[in-house]
Amino acid sequence: MGDAWGEFRRKVFGEPYLVWHEGADVGALIAEHEREPVRAERMLRAGVGEHDHVAVESLGALARLGRAPSDTAALLRSALPSARGVFRVRTAQVLYELIGTDEYVSEVAAVLEGFGHWGERIDAAMALRLLPITPRSLAALHRGTFDQEYLVRHHSANGLLALAGQKFEISDDSRFAQVSGRDPAAWHVVADELLGAFATRSAGVHGDRASFAVELGPADYAAPHHRAARVYLAGTRLPGADRSHVPMLRNIGVYTTHPDRPPHYPNLRATLEHLGFADLPESVTLDEDATAATLDSVTRALDFDIDVSRWRATDLLIGDRSRIALEIGPADPDGSQLRTCTLWLDGAIATPFDNTAYVPQFTNSLRVSAARYRAGQWADFAHWGPTTDDLAAEMHPDGTLQYLLLSRLEGVGDREGAVRLRVDEIVAVLEKAADVLTAEE
Structure with a gap:
């Protein structure tokens, strides 16, 4: 700590130990x-x-008093790329207050997901309960509820309870013994139950049954590809499948209006028939603005739950998240060739914006990279298609991987780092992931 700042800090806030223990005044x-x-x-x-x-x-x-320097946001944005631990949490919190962009919530979530000191992860869990609900924050708190450190589990569980609107803490809940115990399987059960409280957040009727509406059932974060959905036209429920394929249902608005078509009934009817709904009336008069609003509402609702599913921890982890790993989501039983594939590098998610891979292309890229590393060819790392577009990395012959996690936040630079990896562990992760993905095609 610099002499000038250290002296000022001590004069204004008091002894460092008291500041650490009781917080800054x-x-x-x-x-x-x-x-x-x-x-x-x-x-x-x-x-x-x-x-x-x-x-x-x-x-x-x-800032809350309207007295912060005018360049406070710019100052904090410039500090964020190299921020770690509690400093990263506080910087993201204040930037969210100043700017209101949900991506700053993800910066806090990244600390809870990571491998910093357990005290830093606790701080992130406590901060997330005070920030808006986002898919990434729910997924991070879910992961934190089965952290190896008890206090991280405790505060992550409290975060999920608070965001769900509960007024009690996990210590007052019958599941406290499971959270505080030593059985990882029990931790996972509680984490899934607490996350499940948000499954009905987007459920319910979107639109007006008297004209056009879609009624969504609860989400299933562990098996996200199908969901109960009912469609109503002119006050009548349409016959159709009890559980719709979520990727198709999510695109109901796209199918209706692409490339530049109005959301009137003839276009909507063709879409609903494509989705498997039957006995549609020949003619229904719909308000185009109201129909468009319903389509948008359904898309937003499904997108939120899809994102929770793709960021939550899965049972299929290949490698070591603190070094290099691929975390693979469940396969789509309807045969979709898209699948969640989250790359972890040096204790952080290295695919922070797009972790959905097109399996045939992604698998081929993994195998090509593994073969090159086996042959001693030090090609650019993680050139595996759109999924890794936000990562720039270079592997050196001594095993040092230098990387940049590219930022999409306005005014915030890229986050850089380096990790020492063995060629055999990289090859093992890539080949095992490719085998898993092709086995379930």
Whole structure:
């Protein structure tokens, strides 16, 4: 810690141990800012440069009073790519307050998903319960509920309960013994149950049954490819399959309006017949704006639950998440050639935006890369198609993998790092993943 910032921090907030144990008294900083605003802001900038979360918390407190420097968001954005642990959590929290972009929630989730100190993971779990519900936050809390550290499990479970609107904590719940026990299978059961509370979040009627509506049943995060759905036209439920294929149902709006067609009944009718619904009336008068709104509502609802499913932990993990691994989601029983394939690298998700792979192409890319590594050819790492477009990495002959996780956040740079890997472990992960994917095609 720099001398100037360290001295200022001690003067304003007190002894470092007390700050760590009891939290920073931002009221003292606000008072100091009233007395000497220029100096206080200069010191807070220095604190951000030192990656001190207390400086970020202080800027957040000033922002809530409308007194933060005008470039606070830019300052924090510039610090985020190299942020770690609690500093990353606080920086993302304050940026969310300032900007309101859900991707900053994912920055907090990444700390809980990762392999930092257990105290940092606890801090992330506690922060997520105060942030908006997103698929990534639910998936991270679900994963945290079967963390090896008991307190991480405890606070992750509390996070899921709080986001579900419960007023009690896991210590007051009958499942507390399972969370605090030593049986990983029991942890997973509780995690799935707590996540399941959100399965009805998007369920219900979208639209107006008297004209056009889609009624969705609860989501199944472990088996996400089919879902109960009823369709109503002019007050009548249409006959059809009890459980629709989610990828097709999700695209109901696309099928109806692509490439540039109005959402009137003839186009909608063709789509519903394609989805397997029968006995459609010859003519129904629908309001195009209301129909478009219903189609959009169904898409948003299904997208949320699809995303929870693709980010949640799965039973099929190949490799070591702290080094290199591929986490593979369940196969689509209807034979879709798309499948969740999440790449983990150096303790972090390296496919943070698109972890859905086209299996034939992805499998071929894995096998080609594995063969090249076996032959001692140090090709660019993870050139495996669109799934890994947000990762740039180079493998060196000594086993050092230098990588960039490309950012899509405005004003936020790429996150870089390096990890030492053995060729045999890379090849083993790639070949095993390819075998698993082709076995279930």
